[in-house]
Amino acid sequence: MITPEADEELLIVELYDIHSYELIRYIYMLVNDELQSEDLLQETFIRAWKNVHRMKEIENSRAWLFKIAHNASMDYLRKKKPIHLIEKFIKSVPDPSLQPEKYIQTMEESRELIDRINNLKDRYRKIILLRKVHEFSIRETADILKWSESKVKTTLHRAMKSLEDSYIRAEEVYYEKKS
Template sequence: MDEDLKKQKIQEWYQLYSDDIYRFVLMMIGDHDQAKDLTHDTYLKAYNSFEYFQGVTSDKNWLYRIARNVTIDYMRKKKPIRFMIESFSTFPSEENCPEKIMELGENEEQLYRCLKKLKRSYQDVIILRKIKELSIQETAEVLEWNETKVKNTLFRGLAALKQQMVKEGYNHETI
């Protein structure tokens, strides 16, 4: 494909979806500056992989998928230090809750803190289904899972989240 057309498409996608991609990465990583960098990397990767975009998924979901992969790659590289910090942490860590989320309110902050304590697959499916409000089919496309797995993992993830909220001492009447 012509380079200029590719560039034009990236510009268009940036105007349309950069807010969503940034917020998605922010939810995954919890760090505003890093979320900005990874948003940048997502669009760059989309440009370089443009030939592989076949339109099977929507362009937005394709970008979500790239953003997730880019973020996971980043976390893997960062893992040794992160792992050590998380291993020694008994209480919810302030660092894990970005200022932007703390600004939203106490409930949002509590929910986010508990979400970040769950295993990766639970976090992924909850972010996409409950926060980004993607359909089961769209979530399956982004995560490259089948729909049954999305449903099962979401069910288990929400149960684990509620359990985590009880454990952290947050009051939640639906638990």
């Protein structure tokens, strides 16, 4: 006979199997420390285990786990300053099967993008990570960050504008140096 506790354990194991890879990538982008990311992933699932009884109320288990991971990471980062975000921008990793010249160019562009994102305000980095890298909906992002949906939209717009402006400023400096 399967007990409710066994069902909960199976559910946590299933959630781990489905979401752990994506969660650890997200956590790593927040804390930029591989060992700490593993600890925070474990902390995420411990917190999930303690609240597994709430699963019936949860509409989206993926967003729920990301919210737990986000909160665990923020708790850690509040204790450890300064914050270094997005050491590796997962979506920007080029395909190694590209021609060597194209691969190198794409790697350089990815590095530049990572550097620019790292120089954004903290809230801009978070919103780009959740909306553009992990592709959460506006509602899911609002839930994870405990923001209103309108704040998510506005902040994303400002973050993308700030990122775009950093490229424009860099181009202006480059052309001023050439002339």
